[in-house]
Amino acid sequence: MRVRSICTRPNSVGREVVWRLVRAAWPAQLKLRWLVAFLLVALAMRPAISGVPAVLVLIDRDGVLTATTAGVLVALPVLCFALAAPAGAVLARTLSLRWALLLCLVAMSVGAGMRVGISSVWLWVGTLVLAVAVAFGNVLMPAVIRATFPTHIGVMTAAYAAAIGLGASLSAGLTVPITHLLGGSWRLGIGVWALLSACAAAVWAGSRTRAPTDPTDVPRLRGTRLLGSALAWQVTLVMAMQSLQYQSLASWLPTIYVDHGLGVVHAGFQLSLYTLLGVPASLLMAGVVSWCGRSYVVVLGVGALNLCGLLGLLLVPMLYPTLWSCILGLSQGAAVSLALLFNTMRARSVDSVAQLSAMAQSVGYGIAFVGPLVLGWMRSASGSWTAPIVFLLVSLVGLVWSGIMASRERYVDGGEGPLVLPGGATSSAPLH
Numbered sequence: 001m002r003v004r005s006i007c008t009r010p011n012s013v014g015r016e017v018v019w020r021l022v023r024a025a026w027p028a029q030l031k032l033r034w035l036v037a038f039l040l041v042a043l044a045m046r047p048a049i050s051g052v053p054a055v056l057v058l059i060d061r062d063g064v065l066t067a068t069t070a071g072v073l074v075a076l077p078v079l080c081f082a083l084a085a086p087a088g089a090v091l092a093r094t095l096s097l098r099w100a101l102l103l104c105l106v107a108m109s110v111g112a113g114m115r116v117g118i119s120s121v122w123l124w125v126g127t128l129v130l131a132v133a134v135a136f137g138n139v140l141m142p143a144v145i146r147a148t149f150p151t152h153i154g155v156m157t158a159a160y161a162a163a164i165g166l167g168a169s170l171s172a173g174l175t176v177p178i179t180h181l182l183g184g185s186w187r188l189g190i191g192v193w194a195l196l197s198a199c200a201a202a203v204w205a206g207s208r209t210r211a212p213t214d215p216t217d218v219p220r221l222r223g224t225r226l227l228g229s230a231l232a233w234q235v236t237l238v239m240a241m242q243s244l245q246y247q248s249l250a251s252w253l254p255t256i257y258v259d260h261g262l263g264v265v266h267a268g269f270q271l272s273l274y275t276l277l278g279v280p281a282s283l284l285m286a287g288v289v290s291w292c293g294r295s296y297v298v299v300l301g302v303g304a305l306n307l308c309g310l311l312g313l314l315l316v317p318m319l320y321p322t323l324w325s326c327i328l329g330l331s332q333g334a335a336v337s338l339a340l341l342f343n344t345m346r347a348r349s350v351d352s353v354a355q356l357s358a359m360a361q362s363v364g365y366g367i368a369f370v371g372p373l374v375l376g377w378m379r380s381a382s383g384s385w386t387a388p389i390v391f392l393l394v395s396l397v398g399l400v401w402s403g404i405m406a407s408r409e410r411y412v413d414g415g416e417g418p419l420v421l422p423g424g425a426t427s428s429a430p431l432h
Contacts, residue, residue: 040204041203043166043167044197045167047170048108048130049077052073054171056074058179075369080128082366084135085138087136088137092354104134104136105133105197105201108194109197109198110194112193112194113194116187116188116194139361142340142357145157145160145344153345154285157340158285161283165333169275235343235406236360237402238338241367243367245306246332250274260385274328277329278333281332281334283337299400299407302335303400303403312324346410375388
């Protein structure tokens with residue numbers, strides 16, 4: 001059954017995304033509970049990590065961390081995302097997707113729970129276990145989408161990106177109140193998120209996925225061939241530039257505003273806007289891409305939106321600070337959804353999707369780890385925020401160029417044209 005066209009009215013995009021999301025389970029011959037399981041897993045991917053910065057002040061008061069080690073603790077997950085991503089593709093090939101993802105969820109629960117321990121050693125070991133498990137999950141989830149929702153890749157990728165953003169935002173906002181409710185113990189405040197991972201693992205274990213629907217003529221993709229693919233590097237550059245921009249702004253946006261004279265409370269509010277608005281932007285991208293019909297046009301639109309926000313931040317940061325934060329939040333949310341969609345749509349087999357995702361996320365998060373450090377160094381060296389924001393504008397050029405190149409209907413494992421599935425079906429996510 002074909003899904004209704006959304007080309008009738010632009011204002012129907014939001015309703016159509018929800019409609020497609022609900023309908024996605026039935027054409028794929030899946031039960032609604034699997035859809036719920038998938039979204040719950042996505043929701044559990046970030047809270048145990050994103051809640052830590054909110055309680056760093058409390059951790060510092062206990063004398064557990066110094067200013068330097070606190071910075072390392074916050075940066076450690078991003079570094080693990082980069083270093084452990086290639087092993088995620090190996091795990092996907094060794095085990096079935098269902099069992100591999102279940103193993104990741106169990107490890108996430110264990111890692112988050114370990115940080116409740118009294119010794120600071122448990123904080124570090126638990127964070128390491130948690131970060132590696134999430135890194136594996138980052139690689140597996142695009143492959144799960146490709147395997148289980150082959151004709152609804154666009155909407156499920158958008159839902160995945162939105163759920164990740166929602167989980168991170170909820171954790172950042174709720175960890176401190178939860179800590180106060182639990183007697184002021186920051187260990188319990190960050191440890192409670194292990195329950196969400198455990199719940200996701202239990203629901204996922206009870207779900208039943210169907211076998212991957214791969215084209216039969218796709219050869220196994222070797223790592224050396226992937227590294228030599230221009231398309232693979234274009235997809236990787238999209239992920240890298242998006243990750244660099246998001247992490248850099250998430251790290252420095254409040255400081256930029258404070259240095260220009262905005263109050264600390266209001267600067268923190270701008271960061272909240274920046275992160276929260278990424279959730280609806282990610283979710284709506286599937287409808288926007290379908291409505292527009294050509295993803296390179298969407299890439300240009302996202303780039304233009306990002307350009308407006310960065311220029312406002314550079315030229316007149318205090319004129320409309322809330323407007324710049326909203327624009328940047330929307331553009332970054334849309335960009336991460338596009339980056340994940342390219343990971344899923346630019347390979348024809350599930351195994352190739354996992355390998356491409358591992359490559360893109362390994363390089364992408366590696367650059368994202370370095371990005372905030374580079375901006376901080378440029379700020380110290382120049383004495384202003386002009387050079388760092390110009391650096392972000394240069395990275396935007398790379399994002400737009402690579403996004404346009406990755407929009408062409410080509411695949412890292414060979415072939416061109418629409419993604420044809422067994423039985424003659426084609427993916428409903430237009431990326432051309």
